[in-house]
Amino acid sequence: MTKGKLDWQMDEQQNGKAPLSLQNVHVSYATRRGKVQAVRNVTLDLHAGESLALIGESGSGKTTLGLAIVRLLPETAQIEPGAIFYRRNGREVDILKLDRNEMREFRWRDCAMVFQAALNAFNPVLKIWAQAWDTAKAHGWHDKEAVRQRLVELLEFVQLDPRRVIDAYPHELSGGMRQRVLLALSLLLNPQVLILDEPTTALDIITQRTIIKLLRKLKEEQGFTMIFISHDLAIAAELADRVATMYAGRIVELGASEDIFYRPRHPYTLGLIRAVPTVTGGFEQLFSIPGSPPDLIDLPTGCKFHPRCTFATDRCKVEEPELEEVGPGHTAACWHWQKVEEELRRNPLHRGVLSVLEAVSFNEEAVS
């Protein structure tokens, strides 16, 4: 598939402005027990052509943030204060100020969201083609043949046999196939930004690899702008240019993928990395983070991570740190990021190639 055929409209001519800018975004839910502060003070630029991973555990606010961008949160949710600017072809809008119909048109045409549960992403009583045509029709397409042609191309792009898929009901396809169909469908209207929420969770390993390869192709060949939301560090490592770690509704660290994985400066990021083993790497000493994620209704004072943090001091209990520059293009919200740096110097992360070589040499000994 060539670039021309899929016709991505990369907006390089944006005079340096990011296609998506989140400014001071807050999301809260009103519940009987109190206000759930799901996302707090998120400021973030998504640059053209980059892929950004939002990682964090359940309750960290990453999915809420994703849904806030396309405004698909439940009615009890409040998105304020804050602004989410979207820019395409020199046009700039604040997503949070769009009216109902503008919002509807914005969705999928400008920003498509691929959901975790692809198993249930399709209406079970309509064939795939009918759902694709629904999508196109809702955005003002009238030429059935053209839509069909484009869908066939996209299905081929995601390595599915269009003849088998196009007139199938969702239940006739496997989980991996459905995820790929959804991916194809997300490209139908030529959106500028793609949000992928746990795109590989619940899929088998080999199917996961197929999806990862496809997403890499989108990223590397088509220069797509993407946000990955995942609790799985591996997805970030496999696909992201930049990684943002979220904890208790805030971004606590943001930086290039290599920086986050090899030079983390926030204790939470470090904790996550030390908790996850690799397969082809060597044998790593793993540690878990003590305690459990905070109650979003009754957040701790100061730094929200301090009750679980080994570096915490009295200051952390009182003052909440803001993101500060810890390296080029690398920010972290921690009063003690230098201590994390020291800690890493003392106990380096046993990852990457070195440990692999060790493992391989072990193997060669065993063979000989």
Added chain:
Amino acid sequence: MSTSTLAPQSPGGVRTGASAARVRRIVDNFYVRRVAKALFTVWVVSTIIFFLIRLLPGNPIEQYIARLIETQGMDYENARMQAAALFAIDLDAPLWKQYLDYLLNLLRGNLGVSITSPGTTVTSIIARFLPWTIFSVGIGLILSFTIGILLGLMMAYRRDGLLDHALTVFASVVSSVPNYLLGILLVVWLGVQWKVLPIAQMRGTLSPGVTPSFTFAFLYDALFHAFLPIVTYVLTTVGNWMLSMKGSTIGTLGEDFVTVARARGLKDWRITTAYVGRNAALPLFTQLTIAIGFVVGGSFLIETIFQYQGIGFVLSGAIAARDYPVMQGVFLIITMSVIFANLLADFLYGWLDPRIKIG
């Protein structure tokens, strides 16, 4: 992992001998299996009825014979012969022969002769009165189901709004009043207290002088007479449909595919109808099978209340007069119509939900 998490089925069947495969395909066919099950049920029910009539102590035949001897001074032999003729049973034959004859008679549509109006076959009575029940109950059921689904959908969309609360109260109230009591209330209030409806003229199935034909006047008259039964069916059943549909819709609104449809920027109307409404209504079709039995069974009292001359009216008359052949025949027909309606609902469901494998 249990069998439920197996990989999806790939197309491609088994290769056996062509004719054996054809036989198997027919046997496995959803429609064939379903029809076979319905026929089996009809057989079981008619068998139960036969043995009730023949074997129960103080069974209707014995009672009828006793009555003939008592009231008309017949001798036992004559009375027995008359009873046999009425029930279309040869009382001298062995039981298995009687049973076989009974089944053969059923197949021929011979259900015996009425006791209270001698000379009239039960089949002809059914043929005369059944269409009116099907007409009124059918319209009632369709109206109630349609209105219930639409209102339920609306309630789910405006959850906790004024409309939702008002309709919930309405649904709870009307569905807790037994239908025949609601019928009496309609007569008391609309007919007697407020005099809005000419109750006396509305009795029966048609006004005097009107004959069945394909004319507007006939249809109008038929509807005029069926009006109160239909209103009663609708009022007493619509509440359940509304509440079921509301629950089902709320469940469907939480489904991922609805969120994805919104993310795809579909228009609200399309999401409401094709994505939410259609899927939310699906489980209600299974409830329909139970509801049909209830409405057909319940028609019985409503027809009695409104003096609507359908099959239920005939049944209550037969029960009051202990006209056993008619009771037996009408009961069989009511059961069969329920079985048939269930069959229809099942086919409809298979057609509406592609996940149900058919054929």
Added chain:
Amino acid sequence: MAPILEVRNLTKKFGKGKETVTAVDSVSFAIEPGETVCLVGESGCGKSTTGRMVAGLLEPTSGEVLFEGKNIKELDSAGFRRYRQSVQIIHQDPYASLNPTQTVRQILTAPLLRHNKVKNRAGAEARALELLEVVDLTPARDMIDKYPHQLSGGQRQRVAVARALTVEPKFIVADEAVSMVDVSIRVSILTMLSRLKEQFHVTFLFITHDLALAKYFAWEGRITVMYLGRIVEDGPTQRLITDPRHPYTQALLSAVPEADPELAHRKRQIELREAEIPSLLNLPSGCTFHPRCPYFVPGQCDRQVPALEPLDVGGRVACPVRKHEHVPLLV
């Protein structure tokens, strides 16, 4: 040493007639006391079914399960009950494995009292508190009267472990025991399980789809890989991870997403001939992996079911074609 558990030609079929599915097909393996074995494979490979048959919760269609040398089919009822108690299972979903209507106290004391592990209610409570300490649910006094919904996923899983320990098992089947637990606390549960291994001399069969976890948990033990109901390869963890011989194991290892950018980009990409896994209802002939295998040899792989053969580097593999080939996983 005699194996604590052995299965021979274990087979399980579900359904009947045309819909028959062979979930587990002639699986044989033995586990020594104190050894840690991981059963690895994708969904539908039969690993959980095997685990449930090992735990006596599912009757095999054919084949044998031997516990401490005795065929469990030949045990008398008292013997079978002893075996049943000696083998416990820890389920995947911490939200489904605890009865929502019971408190932790009820969950833990019921088996203690039923099997006379304690003298009376007071003894049961004392033992329950002890067990909560063992699984690091402290302070135990605060935990014992909680309902499952008041606990986090990790805490529930610890209660499930404590419940299994009430009957002093010798063997625990951990079926995806941490896959639904938050990443940051997974390791602490794994560490706790490893500690039980030493503390109570429990032998573990760890079932998982996550190769990284299998590697971590069974670093000194063995991994057994299943595909569509059959064992395709097994061997010491360190060998199997670095020098897999079965093309399926290789495909699996190369496909696993890595939580390390450099590894992620240096992984060998193995192209399968077919991406979709075949249906269990319609299994391929011969080696069930042949329609997807990059090394498919027509006439051989689709005809003969390959036997598990011993390897010079340790373990067994069911691939006569590739069993001597070393394929580096990083390039």
Added chain:
Amino acid sequence: MGVIRGLFHWVGTTLKLMTYNKVGFVGFLVTAAILIISLIGPFFIPLDTKTKLDKIYQPPSAEHWFGTDHQGRDIFSQIVHGGKDVIYVAAVAAFLSTFIAVTFGTLSAFAGGAVDSVIMGFTDIILTIPQFPLLAVLAAFIKLDNLTLLGAFLGLLSWPALLRAVRSQALSLKERDFVEAARALDLGAGHIIFRELVPNMMTYIVISFTLAMTAAVYTQVGLVLLGLVPVSSSNWGVMISLAWTQGAIFFRDAMWRIMMPILAIAVFQLSVITMTRSLELAFNPRLRTMA
């Protein structure tokens, strides 16, 4: 002592939980009031049986709260006396049908195989036979002149729908991991059924029981109305039946005589149905610990 205090605590918590749904709680209160009035009321309010020709068909007044009937008798006293039998028959029927449904539904789910097929096949057939006509036809054969017999008779024919629901509940519970864990721990069939399954189906069983009661009220009053149940004592159904057969419904002044028993039945049904909303809450362990 501890047991009694525990019981009080349980009752207190249950009542508190039931107040979470206002409408449901009102339903509960009205149901309780009707039960108390029907059971205890007859001891305090004598049944008015004297014909008073000067007081025929009077509207409600301070003296006669619900008005008077065609013989000038007090309707209120009849309503108070007329509830007991209706509720008794309904309770017997509901108890029996719930018992059959729960026992055989669970058995069917657990035994599986042939037992399951037989039970379900039979249930499906009974389910297709319209219940009310069947009852009416049978009532023409069998004399149902005893309240317990009538209740039993209603109960014996009204379990199929509930059985199917109980079976599917039990089937899904049976597959749950905690039941499997109980099997692995060898806790025994009794423990599994009464400690693991039944507590999880309790809400469902209680709600089904109350709904079965309303269904039994429907059927028995219907049978009374058709004159098929020769129940001698006065009850709400008999009151309506008499008014109906005497043609009182077409008589304008007779309105109170017809309305009151109908209202009594309607209010009873409505309050029982709305009560189920609160019952759902009362059995939820999640709420129980929060209360």
